[in-house]
Amino acid sequence: MQRAAALVRRGCCPRTPGPWGRRQSSAAAEASAVLKVRPERSRRERILTLESMNPQVKAVEYAVRGPIVLKAGEIELELQRGIKKPFTEVIRANIGDAQAMGQQPITFLRQVMALCTYPNLLDSPSFPEDAKKRARRILQACGGNSLGSYSASQGVNCIREDVAAYITRRDGGVPADPDNIYLTTGASDGISTILKILVSGGGKSRTGVMIPIPQYPLYSAVISELDAVQVNYYLDEENCWALNVNELRRAVQEAKDHCDPKVLCIINPGNPTGQVQSRKCIEDVIHFAWEEKLFLLADEVYQDNVYSPDCRFHSFKKVLYEMGPEYSSNVELASFHSTSKGYMGECGYRGGYMEVINLHPEIKGQLVKLLSVRLCPPVSGQAAMDIVVNPPVPGEESFELFHREKESVLGNLAKKAKLTEDLFNQVPGIHCNPLQGAMYAFPRIFIPSKAVEAAQAHKMAPDMFYCMKLLEETGICVVPGSGFGQREGTYHFRMTILPPVEKLKTVLQKVKDFHIKFLEKYA
Template sequence: MPPKCLQLENINPNFIAMEYAVRGPLVIRAGEIEKELERGMKKPFDQVIRANTGDCQATGQQPLTFLRQLLTLTLEPRLLDSPDYPEDVKKRARLILDSCYGHSVGSYTESAGLEVVRRQVAAFIERRDECIPSDWQNIYLTAGATPGIKSILSLINCQLGGKTPGVMVPIPQYPLYSATIAEYAMVKVDYYLEEETGWSLNRKELQRSYCECQQHCNPRALVVINPGNPTGQVLTRDNIVEIIKFAYDNQLLLLADEVYQDNVYDKNSKFYSFKKVMHEMGEPYRSQELVSFLSTSKGYLGECGLRGGYMEVINMCPQVKAMLTKSITAGLCSNTIGQVAVSALVNPPQPGEPSYERYVCEKNATLASLKERAELVHKTLSGFEGYKVNPVQGAMYIFPQIEIPPKAIAAAKDKNMAPDAFYAFELLESSGICIVPGSGFGQKPGTYHFRSTILPQTDKLKLMMEKFRVFHDEFIKKYK
């Protein structure tokens, strides 16, 4: 047999460099353990509890009836005659089908997505931001937020004066950013969120990170995740003002990852969109270049697998925007099912329509349950010896700082593992709970964390918290 034409030595080295912790070695091991349990292997637990990924429906969240009905009717238009579907859903399905070529969601759409849905998105943003105008031609429908984020990072990937482009990302960060920056051979410029003040962000730290990176790269963009993943904080309006000023003063493109905008649980926190704050600040900040992202994967929909999302591109030079559009056109269009899901997100039933009551009831129940789980996880973990835990103000995660005893650090070193990965592996093997070590997201040197989702349903979450407590007590006893 001749050697394979593709070898590790001759493929794109950026593929080897990139890492994606949320689906890393721990998650692979969790999958193996599930198979071992199926084969009847004896373990100190009978199930794996996956608290590693923000996949809402995988952990039992129910889909919204309205959204699924809209999908059903657009996929199977013969059901438009069925008395089993409410008239308001039928009306919406017809509107979408009328704007599809051949009246079918099986056809390609315009590359930025169906005009009718883009217009619905713009109207939704105007309602959300209390009448600040949104131009539907600034809206690009995307297959989840991910491809939008990747296409913007790709757009700015340009060597200038011999320097590689840099992207400022919060630490801890969501690993899509580190993975994509590595894939595109750009430079990740870390700025640290301040754990002691609830993962807030300050201008001094932005400035430090910006200045220090100048020697080895050319910073082009600033990423902000609000509400935060993995940190669960909701930025204050003052914080957002500071960030906008900083981006403007340093000519950085702002990427506002706002996929968790509906996931705010803390009664003292409120979501402010970057667009709205920028607008309220007036000129010159109102002209800041901004791209903001939303997705059907999060919020109260949790439709991760449908792959729906959009980005709003604001104040971009028209010639550059034309290049962005061209590159998106080369990918034909985002999947139409995701586009229908976006339509359901931004154009929900209104008071007086037949689907309204049920829609509101289901939406509120999902959000109330998420809030309850956010509080439960925070309350429980705060009681663990050696833990420092900020509250889950929003999003779907908690990111506690853990004290790992020196003996455990030494044991991790013997196994050539990061101490937090060692902790997470021990937790998985002894209790079946799968979390992600903090090193996958980035953390201040010398500190250890992990990320857990709040997503298992309440009963399972209570069980998980109890198993976690038992594990932690034993871990501390063993290594103290």
């Protein structure tokens, strides 16, 4: 028993298939064998098991960090141990994590954050005055003038004011009220919090939540956790992943048979699909939500990431107000933004905000109450959000550098979006819609029937099989389309366009070569 216990301690505990159906590693199998040989007489039944656990949590799936990412981690460890592979490094193109891919932080943002963290630096001549001004303003609004105090549950007041001012500027003067701004722990926190309040009912009156397919799997995960009903509407791949209101109508009508559709989630610019919605489309969606009495969630975390010259970001809030008072005083809307995407890519700080429109005052009280249970979002993330919405302006000392850094990131992303589309479309059996925005390609891939059979033999979805092979043969980690949802019989993967240009070119070339070999092998 002691040896088994020691194995367990070293992390070699007997591995049964994981939550994503991972296969046993040989080390784990060995540990398993040891346990069989020396049964632990005193080991009792565990209280918390797959059978006894919360079934809604068990049902959660989250592909972006799923089995493919675990496999990538294993391969990295093997490489570190000197095991030879056909490649020298794993390229994690599975997640929109810009700085992990080498993108440098925006200098001004980090200067302000450092000043807030260690206020002694406010006396240092090596920090610019505009950064010091921002830091002083943030600190003055913090308890004890410190990032180390809790903030109000809704977020630091002056940061909420800055967010409101940013939204007003962004939306050409449509007013925003700091009282309607809630700072959050990344956008994910805001989305799951508002969904938590919205979901109710059992049986046929369970809350239906409409989400795009393909979707960002936070939505399906939270819907599962909350035991709500996922109502799929399909984006139109033939039409650059556009949202078609007729498809919304179909989806809501069918859903009404078995649930109470109450929420409509929109991701614009799209993740994983990269489309940017036209103003007309947004108007149609708002009208539909008004007609069908749906609460709108607008996930707008990629609002700064628009690359196609024909596309522009329109916020749901702005369009809502432009549609007149019948809409602007009735449609309930929550929209989300984050420090993680855009040109700053500050994922690790977990900063974000949510703006709510037409929320019932009683519900606003409920929201603050619910948020207060977790005390407050990280204050450092709130400070990061402040710099995102309140960056240097022309005339300020740091403006030029800030502007150059921002334009460099966004310019590169635009270049990489075009490059990726062009290269994928040169590969037989791959079709890729234009990457109008966000930071992902979601190409459609042809998987020959022999490969589909091979996948079935491995009890894997065909695109999971494809992505696993891609990872094992090239070290490139992408996420199978099945993790986001896709029309039956179609296959995709999501790949970020975040690696630096030259590296991205190599990655794309490797995917191309792999794909051609894959087609040949399973022809």
